[in-house]
Amino acid sequence: MKPLKVLKEVSLGRKLGKPQTSLEIIDDLLIVSTEDGRGNDGRIHALDIETLEERWTYDVPNGRVVRFPLVIPNWGLVLAPFKMNNSKKENALIALDVQGKEKWTIAVNDWEDIYSPTYHPSGYLFCITNHHRVLCFDIKPTFPKKLWNSKIESVGPLHLLNSIHANKLFWVVTPYHIITYTARRKEPQKVYSAPPNKQFSPPLTINNGQAHVATMDGCALAYNLETGQLIFEQYLGNRVDTGPIIVNESVFYGGKKEQNERNYELWALDANKGVLRDTEMPFSGEYGQFFAPLWAHKDWVISQYAPDNGVGIVFDSRTGEHAGYYELPAPIHARPIGTTESLFAADCKGNIKKMAWPDFNPNPLSPKQVHEILIKYFSLSEIKILCLLYLDKPDDHFKGDTVPERALSIIDHAQRHGKWENLKKGILEQRPDLQEQLA
Helix, strand or coil: CCECCEEEEEECCCEECCCCCECEEECCEEEEEEECCCCCCEEEEEEECCCCCEEEEEEECCEEECCCCEEEHHHCEEEEEEEECCCCCCCEEEEEECCCCEEEEEECCCCCCEEEEEEECCCEEEEEECCCEEEEEECCCCCCEEEEEEECCCCCCHHHCEEEEECCEEEEECCCEEEEEECCEEEEEEEEECCCCCCEEEEEEEECCEEEEEECCCEEEEEECCCCCEEEEEECCCEEEEEEEEECCEEEEEEECCCCCCCEEEEEEECCCCCECCCCCCCEECCCEECCCCEEECCEEEEEEECCCEEEEEEECCCCCEEEEEEECCCCCCECEECCCEEEEECCCCEEEEEECCCCCCCCCCHHHHHHHHHHHCCHHHHHHHHHHHCCCCHHHCCCCCHHHHHHHHHHHHHHCCCHHHHHHHHHHHCHHHHHHHC
16 A cells, blocks of 8 residues: 655644544645634634645634634635633634625624534525524625524523534534435425434435434444435444435445454445445554544545554545555644645644645556455465565464455455555466456
């Protein structure tokens, strides 16, 4: 597995906002929020996406950014939810234009924080607060007009609330319900309930008439948006840390399979049936715990881990192949983002890298195809040579007494440890006549 080519890198010299932030792109700007490391002096940075040079900053003395900035490209706005450390001031959602100039501010009550702002392109802004209030604004006028606010009666940790939008509906996830609203009515339109004895674990993803969400006890759920019917419930593992995202009709989650295991898994399920694709795509890695949200671009899935430093792995969503990786000096909490040409990632100490995407293989070789080749053309003794020379492990490290069993074991190891290309190279060097099949 090769490191991604670094095109530009910069250090902001400030910590990224917590508990979770993200990188955003609007026009030709990379947007990121930081603080001074003590939870004070929040700042929004706008960097040139070509050079990573700072175009402008927006400072909030005695305040910090809570959650991540939201960009609304068709309105040319950057929205930043701020929490003021001075209790005499109200917390606020501040809108900036692409030059960093303040356009308007929405203030809420003391001690009430705005979380998860989202929008609909037709001009409606929707947010929730840590007091279980749901707020809806019309942002088409020069100054936003509040349309309504509603109270959600919910039991459970407040930080689990989350919102997204789809099909002119806004969605709120509470521990026990998924609730939909429209911009014009504060009464809930539909309510989906969690299965008995289960709690939802946001975020929520909408795809092809389905809502995908995890539960606190490690299950993946999908609901039919029209009927509210539960389509599938699939157990993944001890807990789910990140996801869902959907790429190529597969839904991806990251988490831990067993409480005492070292490995953290990246699961791939059929988005329509909920069937785990681990027989063909055994994603995994010993890189550390997931901290940042998963992100996808075209056929790539990016998962970020946090050992002593920060590690990002770019997977091919079609095969599970490790296509490349990158490292940052500190753990990664921020979701990455990219353009057609470049991928951007940042660690919690404000180090940012701009990298080139891996080379794209339009016809990748799947694990299933490699397994069939090993069964058809290799003996156990030849597989032993592959293990020693190309996977850097003795043959007895792998499970199985037959060629099919041993082949599955080495394929799983190659994917888990970024040695997929090593395995294909070894097969080709041992059997040059298979060049056409491995192309």
